[in-house]
Amino acid sequence: MSSSSSGSSGSRIAQGARARARMEVTAAIKDEARRQLAAEGAAKLSLRAVARELGMVSSALYRYFPSRDDLLTALIIDAYDSVGESAEAAHAEAVDAEAGPVRRWVAVAEAVRGWALRHPHEYALIYGSPVPGYVAPQTTVPPASRVGLLLIGIVREAHHGGGLAELPPVPAELAPEAERMAADLAPDLPPAAVAALVAAWAQLFGLVGFELFGQFHRVVEDRERFFRHAVGRLACGVGLVEAER
Amino acid sequence: MSSSSSGSSGSRIAQGARARARMEVTAAIKDEARRQLAAEGAAKLSLRAVARELGMVSSALYRYFPSRDDLLTALIIDAYDSVGESAEAAHAEAVDAEAGPVRRWVAVAEAVRGWALRHPHEYALIYGSPVPGYVAPQTTVPPASRVGLLLIGIVREAHHGGGLAELPPVPAELAPEAERMAADLAPDLPPAAVAALVAAWAQLFGLVGFELFGQFHRVVEDRERFFRHAVGRLACGVGLVEAER
DNA sequence: TCCATGCAAGAGCAGTGCTCTCGATTGTGT
DNA sequence: ACACAATCGAGAGCACTGCTCTTGCATGGA
Numbered sequence: 001m002s003s004s005s006s007g008s009s010g011s012r013i014a015q016g017a018r019a020r021a022r023m024e025v026t027a028a029i030k031d032e033a034r035r036q037l038a039a040e041g042a043a044k045l046s047l048r049a050v051a052r053e054l055g056m057v058s059s060a061l062y063r064y065f066p067s068r069d070d071l072l073t074a075l076i077i078d079a080y081d082s083v084g085e086s087a088e089a090a091h092a093e094a095v096d097a098e099a100g101p102v103r104r105w106v107a108v109a110e111a112v113r114g115w116a117l118r119h120p121h122e123y124a125l126i127y128g129s130p131v132p133g134y135v136a137p138q139t140t141v142p143p144a145s146r147v148g149l150l151l152i153g154i155v156r157e158a159h160h161g162g163g164l165a166e167l168p169p170v171p172a173e174l175a176p177e178a179e180r181m182a183a184d185l186a187p188d189l190p191p192a193a194v195a196a197l198v199a200a201w202a203q204l205f206g207l208v209g210f211e212l213f214g215q216f217h218r219v220v221e222d223r224e225r226f227f228r229h230a231v232g233r234l235a236c237g238v239g240l241v242e243a244e245r
Numbered sequence: 246m247s248s249s250s251s252g253s254s255g256s257r258i259a260q261g262a263r264a265r266a267r268m269e270v271t272a273a274i275k276d277e278a279r280r281q282l283a284a285e286g287a288a289k290l291s292l293r294a295v296a297r298e299l300g301m302v303s304s305a306l307y308r309y310f311p312s313r314d315d316l317l318t319a320l321i322i323d324a325y326d327s328v329g330e331s332a333e334a335a336h337a338e339a340v341d342a343e344a345g346p347v348r349r350w351v352a353v354a355e356a357v358r359g360w361a362l363r364h365p366h367e368y369a370l371i372y373g374s375p376v377p378g379y380v381a382p383q384t385t386v387p388p389a390s391r392v393g394l395l396l397i398g399i400v401r402e403a404h405h406g407g408g409l410a411e412l413p414p415v416p417a418e419l420a421p422e423a424e425r426m427a428a429d430l431a432p433d434l435p436p437a438a439v440a441a442l443v444a445a446w447a448q449l450f451g452l453v454g455f456e457l458f459g460q461f462h463r464v465v466e467d468r469e470r471f472f473r474h475a476v477g478r479l480a481c482g483v484g485l486v487e488a489e490r
Numbered sequence: 491t492c493c494a495t496g497c498a499a500g501a502g503c504a505g506t507g508c509t510c511t512c513g514a515t516t517g518t519g520t
Numbered sequence: 521a522c523a524c525a526a527t528c529g530a531g532a533g534c535a536c537t538g539c540t541c542t543t544g545c546a547t548g549g550a
Contacts (some may be wrong), residue, residue, distance in 0.1 A: 016534095017516090017517085018516070018517065018527075019525095022528095039483075042374070047508090048505080048506065048507080049505095049506095056529070056530090057529065058506090058507085058508085059508080059530075059532095063506075063508095063528060064507085067508080068508090107534080113510080124375075125374075126459075127458070128374025128458075129287075129369030129370075130369075145458075169496095170474060171474065172472050173470055174467075174471065174474045175274075176467075177465070177470055177471060179469040184323075189319075195471070195474065196478070198465060199452065202448075202451045202454075202475075203448035203451045203452060203479075206272075206448045206449070206451015206454065207444065207451065209450070209451065210451075211444075213373075213375055214375065215389075215450075216447075218429075219426070219429075219430070219443060220422070220426065222419075222421075225418055226419065226422060226443075227441070228490075229415060230440075230444040233444070237482060240423050262547090262548070263495090263549090267496090291537065291538085293537065301498070301499090302499055302500070303538080303539085304498075304499070304500080304501095304540080305497070305498045308496080308497060308498080312538080313537095491530085492549105492550090493544105493549095494547105494550105495547090496534075496545105496547080497530105497543105497545090497547090497550085498545085498546095499544085500540100500543085501540105501542090502540085502541085502542105503539085504539090505536100505538085505539105506536075506537065507534105508533105508534085508535095510531105510532090510533085510534105511530105511532085511533105512530085512531090513529090513530085513531105514527105514530100514547095515527085515528075515529095516526090516527075516528090517524105517525090517527090518524090519522105519523095519524080519525095520521100520522085
C-alpha cells in the first residue's frame, strides 16, 4: 500500500520492499504447496517440486520455511482458518435468515461437510491422521477451535433464548468431568448439555470423515440427505429444539 | 489349488518347504513392518529399513511385496482383522455374561477404543486419512466390515428380543435411502433403525478418532468415562434399551 | 543325480529432505 | 553518497528413499 520511503508512517504492512517481497514469496510458496496438496495429497507434497514449479531452487525455499513440516504447519493453520471461516459464514447467513438453533446447527454442519468435500486433502491434514512425528504447535489451537466455539455459541444462544430442552443429568460417575468441561467451555450451560455438545462435536466429524474417507462406499448413497438427517438428530441430542416464532 | 502330485494328504499348509519358507519370510516382513509402523508411523515406514533390520537387501523384499503400497495393504487388512477380532471377542464376552443390548454395544465400542489406543498408528492407517494415491482393493472390504456387522447384529438381536425401542420414522425425503440401506444391510430391521445405526457407527469412530488424534486435548480429561457415557447415549439413539431380566 | 526354479545380492536410476558455502543483490546506517 | 551488513538465490553435496535390472548361487522337486 502506502509505499512510504522515508515515512513508514502507515501500518506495519509495506514496511520496506524487502518485507513485502518476502510476504509475497511466502504466499506464493503456500499457494503452490496447496495446489500440490490438493492434487496429490500431503504425503506427495515435495519441497523440491514446489520450488521447481516456482522457478527457484530447493535450497532457496528454506529461507522461508525451515523444514517441510513447518510448511505443513502453515497449511494446517490456513486450513483450520478456512473451514472455520466457511462455518462462520454459513452461521451468519442462518442468523440473517432468522433461523432457529437447529437450523443454525445444521447449517454449520453442512458448511463443514461442504468444505471437506471441496478440500479433501486439507481436511485429511487437519482431521485425519496426524503426520508422523509431528506435534501441532500451540499456534494451531485458536484456528482449530473456531468450529467448536461456533457450536458452543449456538447452544448458548438457544439456552438463553429458551430453545434448549432439558437434558437428563449425566450419571454420577461423569458428573465431575462434565462440570469441569462446563466450567472450561461454557459456565452458563448445564453440564449435561456441555457433555452432549462435546460428544456431538466429535460425532459430527465422524460423519464427515467416514463419508470423505470412503467408509460409506456401497453403504450410504444419498449422502447429502443422510448427513442432513443425522446432524439434525445430533442437534436434538444436544437438546436443541426449533423455537416457534 | 489342489496341489496334486502324489499324496498332498495333509492340509494345505506344509505343501513344500519352499512355500513354507516363503510364508515365514512374508510374516517376518509384516512383523517388522508393523514394528516400524508402531514406532514411527506409516509415512516413515521404509522398505529399505525393514529389509535392513531383517538382514536382507532391499531388492530381495520385492520378491514378497511388489511395492510399498502392497505392504501397506497387507498391514491394513491385518489391522482391520485385528480390531474386528478384538471387538468380536468383547462381544462374545458380553454375551457370555448375559449382558443386554446396551451393554453389548458399549462393550464393542470400548473394545474398539481400547484397540485404537493400543495401536494408534494402525488405527490411523485404517480410519485416518487414506494414503495418497492409494485405493483400497476389494480384498479389504470383508475385514473392514467386521465391526459394522457386529453392531448390526446387536441391533438385530435386540429387535427380535424386544430390546429395541420404536424410533420415529425418518422424514419423507430420507425414506427411500433409508429403505435402500435397510434392504442392503438388515432387511428385518425398520429403516429408521438402520439409518440411526449407520450414523451411530460413523459417530462412534468420530469419538475414537478425536480422542486419538488429539482433538480432545485440554477439552476432555477423563476420556474413558466420557467415552462410555457418549457411546451409551449413542446406543439409546439407535433405540437400544437394556432389557429387564 | 541333474535341471530348473526361486531367491538374494549388487549396481544403478530418479527422486527426496536438508546443509553448507559462495556470490550478488539490496536495504540501511554513517 | 558511500560502505557495511543483512538477506537472498544458486549450486554442490550428503544420506536417504522406492524401484528396476542383471547376475550368480543355492536349493527343491523329479
